[in-house]
Amino acid sequence: NKSVIQTDSEQAPHRKIVLGFSQLGAESTWRIANTTSIREAAKEAGIELWFENADQSQSKQFEAIRSFIKQKVDVIAIAPVIESGWEPILQEIKQAGIPLIILDRLVNVSDPSLYVTYIGSDFYEEGRKAGKYMIDKMSTKKDTIGIVELVGTEGSTPSISRGKGFRDVIKDRPNFKILKSEVSDFTFAQGKQVMKTFLAKMGGDIDVLYSHNDDMALGAIEAIEEYGLRPGKDIIIISVDGTNKAFEKMAEGKINSVVECNPLLGPNLMQAVNELIQGRSLPKRIVTPESVFTETMAEVEVGKRKY
Numbered sequence: 001n002k003s004v005i006q007t008d009s010e011q012a013p014h015r016k017i018v019l020g021f022s023q024l025g026a027e028s029t030w031r032i033a034n035t036t037s038i039r040e041a042a043k044e045a046g047i048e049l050w051f052e053n054a055d056q057s058q059s060k061q062f063e064a065i066r067s068f069i070k071q072k073v074d075v076i077a078i079a080p081v082i083e084s085g086w087e088p089i090l091q092e093i094k095q096a097g098i099p100l101i102i103l104d105r106l107v108n109v110s111d112p113s114l115y116v117t118y119i120g121s122d123f124y125e126e127g128r129k130a131g132k133y134m135i136d137k138m139s140t141k142k143d144t145i146g147i148v149e150l151v152g153t154e155g156s157t158p159s160i161s162r163g164k165g166f167r168d169v170i171k172d173r174p175n176f177k178i179l180k181s182e183v184s185d186f187t188f189a190q191g192k193q194v195m196k197t198f199l200a201k202m203g204g205d206i207d208v209l210y211s212h213n214d215d216m217a218l219g220a221i222e223a224i225e226e227y228g229l230r231p232g233k234d235i236i237i238i239s240v241d242g243t244n245k246a247f248e249k250m251a252e253g254k255i256n257s258v259v260e261c262n263p264l265l266g267p268n269l270m271q272a273v274n275e276l277i278q279g280r281s282l283p284k285r286i287v288t289p290e291s292v293f294t295e296t297m298a299e300v301e302v303g304k305r306k307y
């Protein structure tokens with residue numbers, strides 16, 4: 001049988017590229033769509049995907065990465081749960097000579113050569129878009145505008161930057177006041193719970209809810225309705241992601257605006273992996289193009305969403 005005496009060079013082109021991917025969790029609709037996109041794109045590209053879900057735990061991500069190193073995968077990709085604490089493990093990856101792609105959220109490291117490229121959205125811009133929409137929407141209201149903010153995962157890039165972009169846009173407008181801002185982990189359950197406490201403490205003073213993602217906004221809508229106020233009318237709601245579920249609520253007038261954040265990063269990731277393996281150089285930053293949607297266009301857009 002000839003195949004037994006195949007040399008390495010004959011065999012090499014037939015071996016599939018192995019990509020070890022450390023996904024941070026399954027907290028939201030965005031995340032589920034992101035995982036599906038990566039699985040499907042890997043299949044399509046003929047790349048063997050080793051997938052590990054870390055359930056929001058950075059140390060679980062470290063474990064997954066160490067097992068990828070041990071098993072000598074060709075490329076590692078990480079969607080990091082928080083920004084800090086990555087330098088040592090990234091050094092381990094570098095020492096093993098395995099190229100690294102950062103996906104979705106960023107890592108805060110002093111040496112950017114520790115990863116090849118970062119594929120993801122411009123979260124700072126998303127925060128600015130949310131702030132700008134709010135200023136526009138509230139332009140006829142001259143007195144104080146009370147804002148509450150549902151923050152995603154503490155220390156994660158989208159939470160840090162969505163918070164900062166939003167604040168930068170309103171910083172010279174003293175009538176826009178953030179009454180309360182609280183971490184709600186990007187989940188429906190926490191969004192609802194935290195919104196309940198906001199309402200109990202300052203119900204009538206809340207004019208605007210800025211939610212760092214759709215799941216928390218959807219939870220908050222339930223809390224607002226249970227409290228006896230009308231989401232989208234008594235309280236203006238601005239969210240981020242652009243999931244189908246949020247578009248449905250926007251078509252009902254219960255969410256006023258959604259800033260898009262595209263989770264379908266699979267094809268971009270697989271393209272980057274292939275280019276890397278072919279020895280091509282990649283840009284340090286690959287940004288996903290995104291829009292803003294408002295109630296007026298919700299009905300046309302709903303159902304067209306891919307996530």
Ligand code: GYE
Pocket residue numbers: 027028029030031104105158186212213214215240241261
């Ligand atoms: O907005 C949120 C998810 O990192 C961009 O994480 C992602 C965020 C997304 O849980 O829904």
